[in-house]
Amino acid sequence: MVNQRLMAVLLLGVLIIVPLTVYADRGMPHDDGDHPMIFGVETKMLGEIARNFMIFSVTVMVWKPAFIYMNKNANQLFETPKESKKKLKRVDTLYMRLHYWISFAAVVIGGLHGYGSMEKDNGWMYWAGWAGMVLMSLTGALMLWKWPPKKVRKGSRMLHTQRVVLILTIVLLFVAHG
Ligand code: HEM
Numbered sequence: 190m191v192n193q194r195l196m197a198v199l200l201l202g203v204l205i206i207v208p209l210t211v212y213a214d215r216g217m218p219h220d221d222g223d224h225p226m227i228f229g230v231e232t233k234m235l236g237e238i239a240r241n242f243m244i245f246s247v248t249v250m251v252w253k254p255a256f257i258y259m260n261k262n263a264n265q266l267f268e269t270p271k272e273s274k275k276k277l278k279r280v281d282t283l284y285m286r287l288h289y290w291i292s293f294a295a296v297v298i299g300g301l302h303g304y305g306s307m308e309k310d311n312g313w314m315y316w317a318g319w320a321g322m323v324l325m326s327l328t329g330a331l332m333l334w335k336w337p338p339k340k341v342r343k344g345s346r347m348l349h350t351q352r353v354v355l356i357l358t359i360v361l362l363f364v365a366h367g
Pocket of ligand 1: 243246247249250251253254288289290292293295296322323325326327328329330332333349350355
């Protein structure tokens, strides 16, 4: 049962991450050698950084279920389960810190990339995709902070961890970028 669920979740993660990396390989669209600048930096480069950060951000879909699975089955998987669980926890803490900061950076850098590219191309779909990234970050932050009421945190967790907002965001970004 655990295995089936784990496999399904991992598969979904791979299905989201692989097209993103394939897309990354193809290079950015509008690659006609004439790139707008913002703060002295090419917006194309900012777009590439944001995209790579976003790819890192969604690897959480593979790490989290794998972490939960290894933690649950540590007795069967490791020779020294207690030690291994401690190590896993340390890796998870570090990984999640990276998840928060790199995802947040993806939103800021992606926003600058979009703003700088506006005179060239300003379709609503880019901004709808970016709004999805903002929503993911906001709900992620609300989940972590203690001050909002429990109801708000619960709703945020739901929006953040179910895949609909994320998939819609990625589809919008994909389609907008041609
Ligand atoms: C573009 C931005 C982001 C994307 C695409 C994203 C995506 C995801 C996904 C898909 C999960 C679910 C992993 C799973 O359980 O399978 C997750 C978990 C999580 N994210 Fe994000 N995230 C983003 C930004 C953030 C930010 C900025 C924060 C915090 C400031 C954050 C905090 C969290 C937390 C705390 C969890 C773990 C929830 C749990 O324990 O079940 N995320 N993220």
